[in-house]
Amino acid sequence: MVAMQPDKLPVTLLTGYLGAGKTTLLNRILTGDHGLRFAVVVNEFGEIGIDNDLIVETEEEIYEMNNGCVCCTVRGDLIEVLERLLRQPGRFDAIVIETTGLADPVPVAQTFLMDEGARARTRLDAVVTVVDAKHLPLRMKDSREAEDQIAFADVVLLNKTDLVTAEALAEVEAVIRAVNPHAEIHRTERSAIQLDRVLDRGVFDLKRALRLQPDLLDERDDEHAHGDHDCGEGCTHEHHHPEPARAGKPSAIHDVTVQSISLRTGVLDEHRFFPWLHALAQQQGPNILRMKGILAFRGEERRYAVQGVHMIVEGDHQRPWHDDERRESRIVFIGRGLDRDEIARGLESCVATEVPAC
């Protein structure tokens, strides 16, 4: 395993409904003071111009992988475009993929997890979803895609906050939290945001991953106390941490069909855990939108990170556990129709049995 792959181009996936403010965010990214050259891939040229030299229009083409699993889909158009874009090394520094309002983000993410060529030369950096504070409640009623895009997000821009009352905004944020307790939420007007909140997040990088997800790893403050906090020095922004008890609790908001199951347990036996996890991914793959975890294995000095999209699960060792860090395993499933109790029982059955200290 290679820890650093500086040559891999970061890819930011931008999702959200038409009119939510994606193009505005995209133009902020492209014109930001960062010195980066971007290639932008869009499904269709919108009415609002995109301020960039290199814009590629593709038709969304979803391919099933030839492995018999209907949920293992990739975006064939992206594979082709990436292959062409990468023929001239050094031509640009990063890629932004903007999907149409109805596009399913899963095949895009799976392209970067499954396609050999894409994996070798690019890395999915983060899924950024822009939602319209005013219209989200309606979207949640009339479409599953809006919910999927939030469920799948690493970063949510709750945009157009100036168009709603404080109460309405709090309600919308609660809806987003109910769908996805683990995304970072940023309230914005006209998609105005510091670009380091949306770029170079590294959430799919197993070495970096999960430092960012407050509910998963930050035990409110202990992770901060170790200085292992990704915002860098001078971090003053609000993190919008979810309420500790929220995860896994059924939402009172009736439009929410996605559930999030956060589990915590002790040190695991990897010889039991992996067969269990792979069996779960096989059986429940279509129901699992995202899965993330930091695990402690018996006899292993390093933390182990796992992540998954549907049936695709990948994992790698991270840094060693700190001496004063509690060795425990935490894992989160976001999906539909998942049986929390059964998954919890399964995970508990993987807990390593005590071995006498010598």
Place this chain on the structure above:
Amino acid sequence: MLSEFESHCLVAAFIGDEPAFALADGTVRRVGAQRDCVRVHAASSLAALRTFADDALLTSGEDGRVCRTGADGEPRELGCVPRKWITSLDASAGRLAYASGKTVWLQSARGDRQLQHRRSVKGIAFGHDGARLAVVQQDGVTVHDTEAAGEPLELASNDIHHASTFSPDGRFLVVASQNSFLHGWRLADRRHFRMLGYPGRVESWAWTPDGAWLATSGAAAAIVWPFDGDDGPMHRSAIEVAARAQSVVSAVAWSPDASLLAIGHRDGALQVASLADPRSARLLRDGGRGAITSIAWRANGDAVAFGSAAGECGVVGAPR
């Protein structure tokens, strides 16, 4: 002779007897008696081919243009679709076709036509006489009659395709699938067959001029299928030519008299071998930085030009 450019080589060719390379950065590089860099497309070329009929390189780019660059080194624009990426093109017998998105533009003596398709076009290929044009899409192939505007022939297949080629005699159409095999159709009765056993995608192929053999990339050896009988390769085996351990063939080209096959590998190696003695190959180049993407023989058969994905472009002698 080796030149190292900073860009993927799309096509290696001889124009006249002089080597020329179409690169993905939108240039054509000439490295023979005349050494220069011809800027053909603004930022990037997406597709390129050598036309034998008029001894030139055709290229298409992100700038929406289709250009011809001949021995004089002066690019000439043949077509333009502003703001569209022209991702594939082909030319044959006085006809030119190029594609972007779902549309194919066809130019011929009978005038220009636009051909619309259900899905994005992955690749286009004329038959030898230019009378037919195969348009590959994700879920099948549309075969147009370039002489008459009528209903095209639709060959459906629930696979993912990226390229097609007609046999020189026009009897067979072969289509490459992303899932590492070739589909074939005998066009007379649309009998369908598959050519299996590749570990990877077939990215390059070459017919002998008589249409008897189709050499293909995608395996550790060049895989050469017999197409000489009525049934083509059906119920017959391919010949494996010049296997190279730990590598995969990425480009193939027959010598002008079809007695030798030049074989380029992912590891940058270049070999020549013959069907008569497929086990013994001669090594012309022992690897490089990038996969060989294109090979061309000089008309007299004494040298091959090659280009790689890392921009290495060269000419090596191929003595008998």
